[in-house]
Each structure stands twice: as structure tokens, then as C-alpha cells.
Amino acid sequence: MKEEEIRPRDVFDEYLRLAALDADLYFAHTVRQNFLCPACGEQGAHSFDKHGFSYQECPACHTLFVSPRPPAEAFYRYYQESDSARFFATTFYKETAEPRREKLWRPKAQLINQMLRKHGADRHTLLDIGGGYGIFAEEYQRLYGNKVTIIEPGPELAHACRQKGLTVIEDFLEKVQPEQLPIGPRAFVSFELFEHLHDPRVFLKHLSALMQSGDMFLFTTLSGTGIDIQLLWEESKSISLQHLNFLNPESVCPLIEGMGLQVVDVRTPGKLDMDILYNNRARIKDRFWRSLLARSTEQQRAEWQDFIVGQNLSSHMSVVCKCP
Ligand SMILES: [Zn+2]
Numbered sequence: 044m045k046e047e048e049i050r051p052r053d054v055f056d057e058y059l060r061l062a063a064l065d066a067d068l069y070f071a072h073t074v075r076q077n078f079l080c081p082a083c084g085e086q087g088a089h090s091f092d093k094h095g096f097s098y099q100e101c102p103a104c105h106t107l108f109v110s111p112r113p114p115a116e117a118f119y120r121y122y123q124e125s126d127s128a129r130f131f132a133t134t135f136y137k138e139t140a141e142p143r144r145e146k147l148w149r150p151k152a153q154l155i156n157q158m159l160r161k162h163g164a165d166r167h168t169l170l171d172i173g174g175g176y177g178i179f180a181e182e183y184q185r186l187y188g189n190k191v192t193i194i195e196p197g198p199e200l201a202h203a204c205r206q207k208g209l210t211v212i213e214d215f216l217e218k219v220q221p222e223q224l225p226i227g228p229r230a231f232v233s234f235e236l237f238e239h240l241h242d243p244r245v246f247l248k249h250l251s252a253l254m255q256s257g258d259m260f261l262f263t264t265l266s267g268t269g270i271d272i273q274l275l276w277e278e279s280k281s282i283s284l285q286h287l288n289f290l291n292p293e294s295v296c297p298l299i300e301g302m303g304l305q306v307v308d309v310r311t312p313g314k315l316d317m318d319i320l321y322n323n324r325a326r327i328k329d330r331f332w333r334s335l336l337a338r339s340t341e342q343q344r345a346e347w348q349d350f351i352v353g354q355n356l357s358s359h360m361s362v363v364c365k366c367p
Pocket of ligand 1: 080083084103104
């Protein structure tokens with residue numbers, strides 16, 4: 044898979060431009076508070092500043108995170124009202140909907156079904172937290188017939204999902220009440236949401252209280268120890284506005300288990316690391332990788348990608364948890 048197919052450069056760059064303006068508008072004048080490592084609670088060490096945010100790395104578990112942090116309300120307003128959130132909801136999602144459906148969401152629906160089946164949970168009702176434009180939900184319902192409910196706070200996105208006939212809870216998960224959820228066994232899923240959470244502990248605590256014994260939670264997020272993030276570091280486009288938490292396969296387990304959930308599978312099944320590195324090779328400081336990428340063939344990059352995935356070193360991480 045190529046980065047360009049699911050994230051066309053001009054559309055993505057326009058989103059980044061608007062996001063930088065919103066960073067100023069929504070966050071520049073907020074009072075920020077020191078934030079301890081979202082995974083293990085250690086005090087982080089400053090690594091770099093970018094787009095008006097300061098990034099720290101945890102000396103104990105290597106989680107990369109934003110600290111100090113603006114208050115949760117600033118993020119709630121940003122996601123519900125800002126131009127860049129609206130651009131993402133309308134232009135970005137719309138323009139990339141069909142290639143993403145085929146390249147991203149359909150394989151994801153298949154993968155999620157396989158994982159659920161492996162854990163005897165493939166008849167569970169799905170809840171997609173931060174369900175966005177609803178394409179995963181559409182694909183999953185079409186392929187497997189399970190009902191998928193969307194939890195989505197963005198008004199444009201929630202509206203788009205309702206227009207597709209999907210059931211929507213229009214709110215942040217942290218504000219959802221148990222009586223709003225469908226009854227029976229449930230599998231919560233969230234894709235590329237965890238990195239945005241103002242406080243992963245608050246999110247997990249709330250989610251864990253909503254879950255019943257046997258319910259599942261499957262999510263994907265960015266791993267900060269993934270190769271493209273490690274090599275590009277502050278130059279990485281993944282390290283951009285509103286990505287506040289970059290956990291990793293080691294640091295995510297104690298966090299989840301501390302919240303009363305059981306981690307049953309962690310891996311990094313990414314497909315894009317080598318393509319992202321190749322496209323950004325001029326920004327890489329490491330001589331070995333810059334040279335290797337410049338000389339590499341597509342076939343070699345594909346082989347490296349497989350190796351990276353096997354070593355849990357991709358920046359795309361998936362985690363499967365169960366409520367005991
Ligand atoms: Zn830590």
C-alpha cells in the first residue's frame with residue numbers, strides 16, 4: 044500500500060495548514076498543566092517543541108507525549124467546532140472515502156472479524172468509538188451482518204453517519220452513559236483515536252466501567268517506537284497537532300491492565316512505514332537509513348516492511364483487550 048493512495052499529499056497538506064492555524068486559535072491561550080507519562084505515570088523528559096506543543100519522552104517506558112497539556116475542554120471545542128476538524132470531516136474524508144474504503148476499511152473489517160472470531164466474539168454487537176465517516180461500520184455490517192453503532196462527537200460526521208442509516212451516539216465516549224449502549228455482548232473498536240485522547244486513563248476508566256464481562260475492546264493507534272516515527276522524530280507528520288500520546292507495544296499493556304482490562308494481543312501490523320520513510324528520506328538524519336532508502340528497490344522496501352512488522356517495530360499498533 045502507498046501513503047499517497049489513502050492520504051493524498053495536497054489534501055493532507057491543506058489539512059495540516061488549517062490545523063496549524065487552529066492550534067493557535069484553540070490552544071495558544073489556554074492554561075496548560077504538567078502531564079505525567081500517560082502509560083506509567085513517570086515524569087517525562089523534554090524532547091522537542093512542535094506546532095506550539097512541547098513533547099516529552101518517558102525515561103521508563105519510552106512513551107512520547109505532549110506535556111504540559113491544555114485542558115480537555117479546549118480539545119472538546121476543537122473537535123466540535125474548528126475549521127480543520129470540519130475540513131477533515133468533509134473534504135478529507137469525502138475525497139478519500141472510496142480509496143480508503145477499499146484499501147483500508149474493508150481489510151480492517153476483515154481483520155477485526157478474524158480477531159473477534161479467534162476470541163469467540165464475532166457475534167458481538169460492535170461499537171465504533173470515533174466512527175468518523177462510518178465507512179468501517181458500513182463495510183462491517185455489509186460483510187458480516189453485525190449491527191455497528193457509532194460513537195462520534197463531531198456534528199458533521201454524526202450527521203453523515205445518520206444519513207447512511209447508521210445508529211449514532213453523538214458524543215465523546217467519556218460522556219456516554221451505560222443506558223445509551225445496546226444490550227448484549229459488545230465489542231468496542233476505535234481506530235487512530237487513542238493518540239488524540241486528552242487523558243487515556245480517563246478514557247479507559249470510563250470505557251472499562253461501561254464494559255461487561257466478556258466484552259472486547261480492539262483499537263489501533265500510533266506506536267512511538269515505530270520505525271518511521273523514531274527515524275523522522277520531530278519531522279514526522281504523525282507528530283502533529285492533537286496527537287498527544289504515542290504509546291508503544293511495551294508501555295500499552297501495564298496501562299490497560301491497570302484499568303482492569305486484560306490485554307490478549309498486541310502487534311504492529313503496519314503497511315506504510317517504509318513508504319513514509321522513502322517519501323521523507325531527505326529529512327532523515329541517520330546516514331545508514333538515508334542511504335539505504337535512496338538505494339532501495341520497491342521489493343526490498345516490501346521485505347523490510349515485513350521484517351519491521353515481525354519485530355513489532357511499525358508505528359501502526361493494534362491492541363486487543365477483554366473485560367474479564
Ligand atoms: Zn512511561
